[in-house]
Amino acid sequence: MKPFEFSEAMNRSQQYNPRAQREDHRAIREHVVLIALLAASLLGIYWIGDTWLQLVATLGWISVALIAVLYLKEHTSSSVLLTSMMYVFVASTFLNQIVFRVTIGFFTLFIYRILLIASVVVFLVYVVKSGGLRAQWVRTPVKGVLLFLCFWMAYALASLTWAWSVTEGIKYLFLLGIGMLFIFLAVFTFTRVRQLIAFHAVWMVMSGCLIVIGLVNHFARIQLPTSTLFNGPNYKQGYPTAVFTNQNDFALLLSVSVFFYLAALRNVKQPFARLLCLCAAGLSIWLIIQTESRACLLGVAGGIACYALLMLPKNGRKIALWGGGLFAAAGVLLLSGKLLEMLQHIIRAPAVYAVNENPSSNTVRMNLLQSAWHYLTDTYGFGVGAGNLSVYLEQQPVTNTDQIFEVHHWLGEITGTFGLLIGGGYLVMYLVLFFYLYKAHAKQTDQKARMLVETGLTAQTAFLISSISPSSVSNLYFHWVFLGFVICCASVLCSVSKSGESMK
Numbered sequence: 091m092k093p094f095e096f097s098e099a100m101n102r103s104q105q106y107n108p109r110a111q112r113e114d115h116r117a118i119r120e121h122v123v124l125i126a127l128l129a130a131s132l133l134g135i136y137w138i139g140d141t142w143l144q145l146v147a148t149l150g151w152i153s154v155a156l157i158a159v160l161y162l163k164e165h166t167s168s169s170v171l172l173t174s175m176m177y178v179f180v181a182s183t184f185l186n187q188i189v190f191r192v193t194i195g196f197f198t199l200f201i202y203r204i205l206l207i208a209s210v211v212v213f214l215v216y217v218v219k220s221g222g223l224r225a226q227w228v229r230t231p232v233k234g235v236l237l238f239l240c241f242w243m244a245y246a247l248a249s250l251t252w253a254w255s256v257t258e259g260i261k262y263l264f265l266l267g268i269g270m271l272f273i274f275l276a277v278f279t280f281t282r283v284r285q286l287i288a289f290h291a292v293w294m295v296m297s298g299c300l301i302v303i304g305l306v307n308h309f310a311r312i313q314l315p316t317s318t319l320f321n322g323p324n325y326k327q328g329y330p331t332a333v334f335t336n337q338n339d340f341a342l343l344l345s346v347s348v349f350f351y352l353a354a355l356r357n358v359k360q361p362f363a364r365l366l367c368l369c370a371a372g373l374s375i376w377l378i379i380q381t382e383s384r385a386c387l388l389g390v391a392g393g394i395a396c397y398a399l400l401m402l403p404k405n406g407r408k409i410a411l412w413g414g415g416l417f418a419a420a421g422v423l424l425l426s427g428k429l430l431e432m433l434q435h436i437i438r439a440p441a442v443y444a445v446n447e448n449p450s451s452n453t454v455r456m457n458l459l460q461s462a463w464h465y466l467t468d469t470y471g472f473g474v475g476a477g478n479l480s481v482y483l484e485q486q487p488v489t490n491t492d493q494i495f496e497v498h499h500w501l502g503e504i505t506g507t508f509g510l511l512i513g514g515g516y517l518v519m520y521l522v523l524f525f526y527l528y529k530a531h532a533k534q535t536d537q538k539a540r541m542l543v544e545t546g547l548t549a550q551t552a553f554l555i556s557s558i559s560p561s562s563v564s565n566l567y568f569h570w571v572f573l574g575f576v577i578c579c580a581s582v583l584c585s586v587s588k589s590g591e592s593m594k
Contacts (some may be wrong), residue, residue: 114170121166121174128155129178129201168216175212176279177292179205179272183567184296186316186333202567206268213275226278231584232577236277238519239270242512246476249508253475254482262477262507262564269570276574277581286542286578290350293575297347298370304330304340304377330377334566338559341383343568344374345556349393349548357541389556396551400531400544455558457489458497462506464488473509496561503562524550526580539583546579 131151138144162171182202217223230236246263253259280286306312311327313320318335319327329337351371355364378386465474465482474482483495497503505513527546534540553572563569 117166117170118174118177121162121171122177124158124162125174125178126181128158129182129205132204133201168212168219172209172212172216172279173285175205175209176275177288179209179275180289180292180571181296183272183571184300184333186567203268206271209275210271213278229281230277230581232277232581235519235523235577235580236274238515239273242508242515243267243270245508245512249473249475252469252472253478254485255478258477258481259475260477265564266476269564269567269573272567272570273574273577276571276578280578281582283536283539283542283582286575286582287538289575289578290354290542290545293347293571294350294354294367294370297343297350297374298366300332300340300343301347301370301373301377303332304344304380305373307331308377308380328380329382330380336560337381338383338386338561339566341378341381341386342389342553342556342560342563342566344378344381345383345386345389345393345552346549346568346572348374348390349397349552350545352397353541353545353548356544357537359537383556383559385559386556389552389554389559392555393548393552397544397548400547404532454490454492454494455498457491458483458494459499459502461488461491462497462499462502466506466509469509471510473505473507473512476507479503479507494561498558498561500557500560500563502558503564520550520554523576523580526584527576530580530583534583542579543583546576550576 128151131154135144135147135151138147179202182205185201217226220226227233243263243266246259246266250256250259250263280289303314307330308328311324313322313327313331314333316333316335317331319329319331319337330340331337332340332343334340334343348371351367351374355367355371358364358367375390378390461483462479465479465486465488479497480495483491483497497506501513501517504516524547527543527550531540531543531547534543549572553569557563557569560566
């Protein structure tokens with residue numbers, strides 16, 4: 091086989107070949123180890139204190155990397171190499187900026203972005219050798235989702251024309267582009283159930299590592315330099331932050347990870363693996379309690395309620411949904427006065443406010459939403475432009491936000507920044523993905539596929555509620571990885587249900 095030849099015809103011929111699949115599995119494991127070692131050695135070079143020694147080590151690393159590239163060129167296919175690279179790439183998103191960070195102006199380079207560049211290069215080689223991008227596009231059943239992401243990016247770029255700060259807008263566009271680029275790479279790479287199972291396992295392993303760091307934060311009262319609590323007040327040192335800047339960001343990750351562990355606990359057969367998942371899920375919830383993130387606890391409760399609903403028989407599920415709907419309607423009627431008052435408070439901004447007042451946390455969050463709504467109406471529903479919501483909150487305050495300039499509400503941030511069209515489009519996309527997976531759940535008899543569906547449904551529920559906890563979600567890389575996971579699950583399982591073929 092010539093280097094990097096992996097045509098679509100070969101893909102079809104090997105799809106049901108157990109021997110070829112075993113060989114691919116072995117090759118992927120070997121390549122993942124090789125790529126991870128290269129990445130780890132690069133990080134080791136970064137931490138060398140002596141400049142000359144660092145230079146010599148860098149030259150040695152480049153030589154080894156070139157030899158590795160030549161070896162891979164002769165002994166593997168572009169498809170296997172791309173899959174291996176993407177597994178390491180997914181794992182790197184959980185490291186944040188903890189071990190490697192180089193700042194050039196307003197651009198920061200760290201291991202996640204280095205592996206992103208490498209993954210894009212490998213993907214382009216794979217596309218050329220497998221029939222072009224059009225062939226990849228035709229096969230995906232989630233074209234609508236991908237087209238919305240493209241439209242979102244185009245709208246964000248156009249919004250720079252009316253943005254207050256173009257510089258902040260470009261920074262935000264960069265974060266948005268990186269996140270969306272991962273989603274496209276994931277959709278075109280992870281096209282088999284077995285690949286998504288590996289994706290699921292990588293998430294659980296890396297989340298487990300962060301749980302251990304969180305436990306160290308709490309019991310040893312040691313914070314990493316990436317945390318805003320590093321060298322902070324002593325009474326705050328016990329908050330778990332892991333590799334994140336604050337405890338709310340970590341709590342959001344944990345609220346999603348809980349359901350990766352619970353789905354594995356329910357669908358994995360090995361007793362030891364189930365015990366590990368049970369412990370990890372329990373520790374995740376306990377750490378969320380230590381972060382004091384009420385929104386993330388509500389998110390976990392919502393995810394558990396969704397899980398309980400999924401486990402009911404079909405008739406029982408209908409009764410539960412009707413009962414829940416009637417209960418919610420009764421609650422809205424009973425609390426209609428307070429809800430109307432709250433809505434009026436958000437819509438009607440005060441003419442003046444006392445600068446020296448000390449509002450509570452709940453009041454600040456309400457004021458942030460009120461300000462975002464005010465900016466949205468001032469821009470006729472088009473939004474303030476990419477990256478400019480925090481600029482408006484700082485430079486043109488409407489209410490007292492206690493020197494907090496992030497809206498602390500993901501849907502509110504999207505809508506206030508990009509307007510009603512993108513905010514509503516994001517919510518529709520999210521719900522469409524949810525109902526894709528919900529429909530797929532009833533058709534799944536395979537335990538592994540059911541684990542993926544249950545993870546996606548319950549974690550989506552938890553994320554939608556928990557995302558009001560962090561100051562902003564746009565710069566949390568795992569959010570894009572999670573969204574990519576959900577879209578890939580919908581894509582693969584939708585392909586299975588339509589074709590009736592095995593995608594293992």
